[in-house]
Amino acid sequence: MPGKRHPAQWPWYGLLALLLLGMVIALWAATQRVHYSWHWDRVPQYFLYQDEVLQSTPVAGTVAQIAADGHDSRVEIAPADGGRPTTITVETDTLKVKVGDAVAEEDDIGAVQQWRIGPLTMGLWVTIWISFLSGFIGLVIGLITGLCRISKNPTLRGLAVFYIELIRGTPLLVQIFIFYFFIGTVLDLDRIVAGVAALALFVGAYTAEIIRAGIQSIPKGQTEAARSLGMSAAETMIYIVLPQAFKRVLPPLAGQFISLIKDSSLVSVIAITDLTKSGREIITSSFATFEIWFTVALLYLLVTSVLSQLLFWLERRFARSD
Amino acid sequence: MIEAKQLVKTFVGRGHIVRAVDHVSTQVAKGEVVVIIGPSGSGKSTFLRCLNGLEEFDDGQVIIDGIDLTGSKTNLNAVRREVGMVFQHFNLFPHKTVLENVTLAQRVVRKRKLAEANDKAMSLLTKVGIAEKANEYPSRLSGGQQQRVAIARALAMDPKVMLFDEPTSALDPEMVGEVLDVMKQLAREGMTMAVVTHEMGFAREVADRVIFMDAGRILEDAPPTEFFTAPKDPRAQVFLKQVL
Numbered sequence: 001m002p003g004k005r006h007p008a009q010w011p012w013y014g015l016l017a018l019l020l021l022g023m024v025i026a027l028w029a030a031t032q033r034v035h036y037s038w039h040w041d042r043v044p045q046y047f048l049y050q051d052e053v054l055q056s057t058p059v060a061g062t063v064a065q066i067a068a069d070g071h072d073s074r075v076e077i078a079p080a081d082g083g084r085p086t087t088i089t090v091e092t093d094t095l096k097v098k099v100g101d102a103v104a105e106e107d108d109i110g111a112v113q114q115w116r117i118g119p120l121t122m123g124l125w126v127t128i129w130i131s132f133l134s135g136f137i138g139l140v141i142g143l144i145t146g147l148c149r150i151s152k153n154p155t156l157r158g159l160a161v162f163y164i165e166l167i168r169g170t171p172l173l174v175q176i177f178i179f180y181f182f183i184g185t186v187l188d189l190d191r192i193v194a195g196v197a198a199l200a201l202f203v204g205a206y207t208a209e210i211i212r213a214g215i216q217s218i219p220k221g222q223t224e225a226a227r228s229l230g231m232s233a234a235e236t237m238i239y240i241v242l243p244q245a246f247k248r249v250l251p252p253l254a255g256q257f258i259s260l261i262k263d264s265s266l267v268s269v270i271a272i273t274d275l276t277k278s279g280r281e282i283i284t285s286s287f288a289t290f291e292i293w294f295t296v297a298l299l300y301l302l303v304t305s306v307l308s309q310l311l312f313w314l315e316r317r318f319a320r321s322d
Numbered sequence: 323m324i325e326a327k328q329l330v331k332t333f334v335g336r337g338h339i340v341r342a343v344d345h346v347s348t349q350v351a352k353g354e355v356v357v358i359i360g361p362s363g364s365g366k367s368t369f370l371r372c373l374n375g376l377e378e379f380d381d382g383q384v385i386i387d388g389i390d391l392t393g394s395k396t397n398l399n400a401v402r403r404e405v406g407m408v409f410q411h412f413n414l415f416p417h418k419t420v421l422e423n424v425t426l427a428q429r430v431v432r433k434r435k436l437a438e439a440n441d442k443a444m445s446l447l448t449k450v451g452i453a454e455k456a457n458e459y460p461s462r463l464s465g466g467q468q469q470r471v472a473i474a475r476a477l478a479m480d481p482k483v484m485l486f487d488e489p490t491s492a493l494d495p496e497m498v499g500e501v502l503d504v505m506k507q508l509a510r511e512g513m514t515m516a517v518v519t520h521e522m523g524f525a526r527e528v529a530d531r532v533i534f535m536d537a538g539r540i541l542e543d544a545p546p547t548e549f550f551t552a553p554k555d556p557r558a559q560v561f562l563k564q565v566l
């Protein structure tokens with residue numbers, strides 16, 4: 001409305017910036033007190049690093065020719081038995097032979113640099129796929145359990161309640177141990193299978209309650225309208241109730257899956273090399289404790305924010321019919 | 323077409339038993355329009371909902387086009403697709419467009435092809451005067467428009483009978499007419515209809531019979547001219563004085 005004056009907002013944003021800056025300074029001061037020396041330069045190599053790979057000759061013979069090609073050299077080896085010459089490309093500064101040298105089979109000629117994926121990237125990938133796989137399985141379990149939970153059959157309902165209460169009443173860490181040490185041993189499960197199963201059952205129980213609440217929030221009139229058109233109970237669920245319920249439960253489900261990504265760090269206790277475990281392993285060799293933990297936290301934050309943006313976008317798409 | 327015999331439906335609410343429908347027997351012939359009136363809580367909705375098995379009744383029989391609803395071999399879903407129902411609060415599917423509301427059950431229940439279902443839907447939407455809103459979502463429609471879509475949705479199943487439960491009660495007064503007009507046209511075309519309504523004008527003009535219910539019982543069943551000029555039952559007399 002023109003003419004109406006709003007109180008200026010910028011002083012508050014200024015204050016916010018100041019407070020955040022203050023926190024950073026406090027953090028820095030705290031590390032000064034313990035005489036911690038920062039080595040952020042040590043971090044990138046754990047994402048991606050160059051590795052020297054030795055190149056050896058597959059045949060015995062003599063070095064016939066060395067041609068420079070930028071930083072690389074192409075070494076041509078004439079086999080002793082007079083066959084066709086073999087060419088090996090290595091980096092010039094790693095070159096170990098001269099023209100005319102005799103080489104035996106498997107002798108090193110030089111090396112090339114190759115990019116390798118570091119443990120942080122690997123750990124991040126493990127965390128992502130473990131979370132998504134167990135999240136997906138959990139969603140299926142949750143859907144089935146949620147439907148059982150509101151079923152008219154006392155056996156199905158009882159089983160659902162039992163499972164939900166069991167999972168929600170015990171700590172995830174204990175569940176993971178039980179899965180790995182007890183069920184894993186009895187059924188001879190791989191640690192990854194045990195970890196994913198524990199996470200999936202955990203998230204499934206919470207998802208079941210969310211889905212049950214979502215289904216029950218759909219007005220009875222919707223079911224009645226569908227049934228009066230001759231749809232069966234299952235058709236009504238699939239075409240009418242679940243699509244509407246799903247739209248409503250998307251925000252709490254999103255929260256549940258974001259929690260799952262964070263909770264997945266607990267599988268590191270059964271020696272699954274996820275992001276957290278990778279972080280712990282790196283620290284033993286890098287001595288950059290603070291930097292690595294900050295980086296690990298930042299990576300979790302990155303994954304969870306990307307996911308929440310994605311789900312936010314999905315939610316807006318579903319809001320078309322409002 | 324519809325026959326109810328000694329129909330009983332009770333509800334257990336807070337310790338006491340409510341007989342919502344109490345030994346009701348009546349029938350609706352093919353092409354007949356029956357209007358059911360009565361005070362609030364008299365069991366009109368419950369009776370109507372028993373007719374398509376939405377409400378499980380405790381005793382008695384409902385026979386739709388020769389099929390007994392309580393028969394051990396009766397497929398309720400198969401009966402329901404022959405019985406259209408229109409609700410007070412429309413109950414359109416909010417996540418589907420108007421067109422999809424009308425095609426969904428055709429596709430799922432009647433197994434019609436998409437093109438066939440769309441043609442049917444468009445011709446019905448044209449009939450109820452709302453074809454230009456086919457691709458809107460229900461939330462963008464007025465109450466009167468939504469109710470007309472709901473009628474089209476029920477008609478799309480080619481029902482033999484249509485049940486209406488206070489189809490105009492949730493509407494603003496200026497929208498009542500457009501919905502009643504659609505219903506009158508249906509009646510003229512010979513649709514068998516059972517209508518619960520408070521619209522006495524509609525009952526007078528369209529009904530073949532008026533049924534008056536109170537406390538779960540049918541107290542009077544007469545042609546409209548007779549019922550509105552000389553009701554026999556004393557409670558019907560009181561009721562008419564109040565509403566007219």
Ligand SMILES: Nc1ncnc2c1ncn2[C@@H]1O[C@H](COP(=O)(O)OP(=O)(O)OP(=O)(O)O)[C@@H](O)[C@H]1O
Pocket residue numbers: 333334335340341342360361362363364365366367368369
């Ligand atoms: N699901 C239910 N549970 C318990 N009691 C019910 C239920 N549905 C209806 N009743 C009771 O049954 C009786 C008849 O209700 P019904 O809705 O059929 O009346 P009605 O004639 O349609 O009234 P209105 O004109 O207000 O719609 C009422 O006493 C009501 O309280």
Ligand SMILES: [Mg+2]
Pocket residue numbers: 366367368487488
């Ligand atoms: Mg009613």
